[in-house]
Amino acid sequence: METAFLQTFALVAQTGSMAEAARRQDLSATAVALQLRALERELGATLVARSGRTVRPTPAGHRLLDCVGDILRAVRSLHTVVRDDVVAGELRLGAINTALHTLLPHLLHRVATAHPDVTVFIQSGASLQLFEAVRQGEIDAAVCLHPEFALAKSMAWEPLREEPLVVLAPRALAQHAPLDLLRSQPLLRYDRSVGGGKLADRYLRKHCIAPLERFELGSLLAIALMVQEGLGVSLVPDIDSPLTNGLDIVRLPLPDASEPRRLGVIWMRGSPRARLVAAFLAQARAGLTPMNRLAARKKARDAGVGRSALRATVEARTDGQDAARGTVG
DSSP states (O other): OOHHHHHHHHHHHHHSOHHHHHHHHTOOHHHHHHHHHHHHHHHTSOOEEEETTEEEEOHHHHHHHHHHHHHHHHHHTHHHHHOSSOOOEEEEEEEOHHHHTTTHHHHHHHHHHHOTTEEEEEEEOOHHHHHHHHHTTSSSEEEEEOOSSOOOTTEEEEEEEEEOEEEEEEGGGTTSOHHHHHHHSEEEEEOTTSHHHHHHHHHHHHTTOOOEEEEEESOHHHHHHHHHTTSOBEEEEOOOOHHHHTSSEEEEEOSSOOOOEEEEEEEETTOTTHHHHHHHHHHHHHHSOHHHHHHHHHHHHHTTOOHHHHHHHSOOOOTTOSOOOOOOO
16 A cells, blocks of 8 residues: 555645645645545555545545554664664653653754654643553653652653742742742632642642632643733743743742653654664653753662663763653643
8 A cells, every 4th residue: 555645645635636745745636536536446445535535534534534643653663773873763752741842842853854754643631641652661761750659660750840830929029038928919820730730739638728719720821821911820840932922921939849840752662663662752852951850860879770770771862962851741
């Protein structure tokens, strides 16, 4: 079967037009029609039907469309499996929403610069959803929070960043003590079903603070915007996002050490895309700030995941490049 014909079918189904599919592939409309007929003959089913000026998938076409994306991604990754001299192919990467607007864009820029033949499919979700997707082989790795349970020996973890809890407050309240603000101001509570929200809830309980709750939500960006609007204060992990750094709010450190939110990469040992995972990890390590790099190394030692063990699991071959990186998780 010609995989190019599957790509043509997917484009026709996506655009609803043979002419548009032909234009995107620099083919003639006749060539597109011939490819579709050849695919239909090979599969023994009618895949598309005309409806006025548009072309729509038949029921059989819809069933093929459900799996054609996975087929094409697998084909594009074949040369990654068989070649030792290049880092190329598709990396299927999961990410919690916070990572998408904090550290991930910078890391993806590093990966794209170091490995131009690598493409990245990004799936967003909560940490537990991404953990299960990695375990089931649906994605290759995920930037998420460390699970609250011990990892199986078949899985590996690389810490990237630790985010202590801080009090977000309007700038006009910057001179107030953070604990006094939590007791006296309306609280924009971070969703208690996710990791950072659980940390905040434990901190409030430990200090016997019964706040006046106004809202509870799972978006750190939305919480920061609501704090700027004067709707209250919040107890959240201290993220570093360009989307929040320009807001008219302050981050007040807590008077005592709080358990930080730990963000990192999780993946399966012995993955068939080990070289791609390793290339991403190497860029992630190289892209860490010195403070976060030191914290990550300490955390890796504490977890028993030494640098040599990581290299033994997934070896990055990067041709002399720098040491190769909604619901909120």
